[in-house]
Amino acid sequence: MTDSTTQSVNGRGKPPVSDDWSNPSRDVRSEEMVVNMGPQHPATHGVLRVAVKTDGETVLDCEPMVGNIHRCKEKIAEGNQYFQFMPYTDRLDYLAAMNNEECYARAVEKLCGLKLGDRIEAIRVIMSEVGRVSSHLMSVGTYGLDVGAITPFLYCFREREEANSLFEAISGGRMLYHFIRVGGVARDLDDVWIQQCLEFLDRVERKMDEYNTLLTWNKVFQERTMGVGVMSKDVALRYGITGPALRACGIDWDVRRDDPYGWYHKYKWEVPVADGRHGTLGDCWNRHYIRALEMTQSISIARQAIDSLPKADPAGYPSSPHHPYTPGMPKFISAPKGAEVYVRSENPRGELAFYIVSDGGKGPYRMKIRGPSFVNIAVLPEISRGYLIADLVAIIGSIDIVLGEVDR
């Protein structure tokens, strides 16, 4: 009895659904029942409710119920001017606020036909990549917590606190920055900050080996996540999955490289793609591992951007906390009537996109926010059927959603 239970819990892949009583997995099956997971469940990363149809410990089907923190940001955008909506973008994916701001600013700049200086483009790359490191530290740490490893979470938070302090030093906010503005940034970078940033990058890079030893190459962690929640390439494409979850399926696609925006074409880095050498292609472990690899690449991009940071504009644009660093920005911006843009960027959780339609006014006529978490979580029923309830926690954690962006 003990033997067969252990075997079924550790057995990988989908347990058979037959009534074969010689099958060991019958021990974890009983009658069908619908269980609510969340919205206050700690492993659902916010207010996500998952209605799970269970048979004993096995997940027969599940449905994510979203919308608990819906704020109808698209309606708010319609009533505001373009620059006024910028702080709201922070509250989409609140763990990667810099990346959201960058994408929105680029959408408005494309809509209004603004051109940016070289230094601003480089600053934005630095901010996006430090933001990505900060966000991935959070997701790697909490993923360990989801599957029962508490120590890496505390270690990752130690480093993430430094990233928060770094952002606080430049923008005044620890989580919601409102640093990137339409046409520029809130203030220019100074040498002290750049030095602090380099030290932070060095430290995270040193610590990465520690995290990988603690978590990624940990046998217990691997047993828990390898072969669980396998997403095939076909499913990933049909469901419109983007970001690390897509690359974990072995699809070599990164918007920063394949549809370059900003200054990403100026730097040399690699796009980490899962090759199936460890675990199964598209499983939870590979999604986690891609994030760990991406952090190293982000550190490399941020370093290159700092090394080749162009000098400040010779015109002597006032650069202080009281003057936004937006050289060449007109006092009022408006877009031509009928103009529309669809701008996307590679966020830590996938591709964030803004679709803005203008009617010639100071604000958008219609704005659609395509949040990567919203699209990625829709695949949950497809990849969790047949696994155990404990695996469902691992799968939700590995998709890495932020509910601020799912619900918008």
Added chain:
Amino acid sequence: MTTQEIAALLKERFQDKVLEVVETDRHSHVRLAPDVYVAACEFLRDDERTAFEQLHDLTAVDWIDWFDVVVHLFSIRKKHSLCLKVKTPSRDDATCPSVTPVWPAADWHERETWDLMGVKFPGHPNLRRILLPEDWQGHPLRKDEGNPLEYHGIPGIAAIRTAEENLRAEELVKKVQRKGGDPHANPLGGEIVERVRGRA
């Protein structure tokens, strides 16, 4: 491939059902007739030259007299993109065929568009509200939709504003009375009270 080249392929297949091709430096789109929309999506997904395996986004725009359903497609193999637009017959008959059978990614996008914009997608397997509660009235992203006054005893923003303004008016009245005056006898004070109350 550019939008023009993809539009040429579509025109070859669907002739005059390709209504409009617009290409600008900001954004390009192809407008299709609703009756060939699903067939065109299947063609775009399956044809080797286009290979749009990914539906990136689906949404709708309220143009008062009608709705535009806007679909953004991307191809990872071919590294190109396309925007499709389909017009609904009218505002009252806001329907557009569902592409969920073509791309499952459209499932949640169409549910969201129904929920917030009120565009129906016949052929969708499970067209329910997704972000708003099941018993919500109306579709908030429609241009004629205002702020709700109340939902299950929770005051809406309009009700909160009214309450705040009443409170401000009362405080003003008390302030004038404390100073020994009659707020309604004072022409200026009375005017302020009336103005604040009038707005409420």
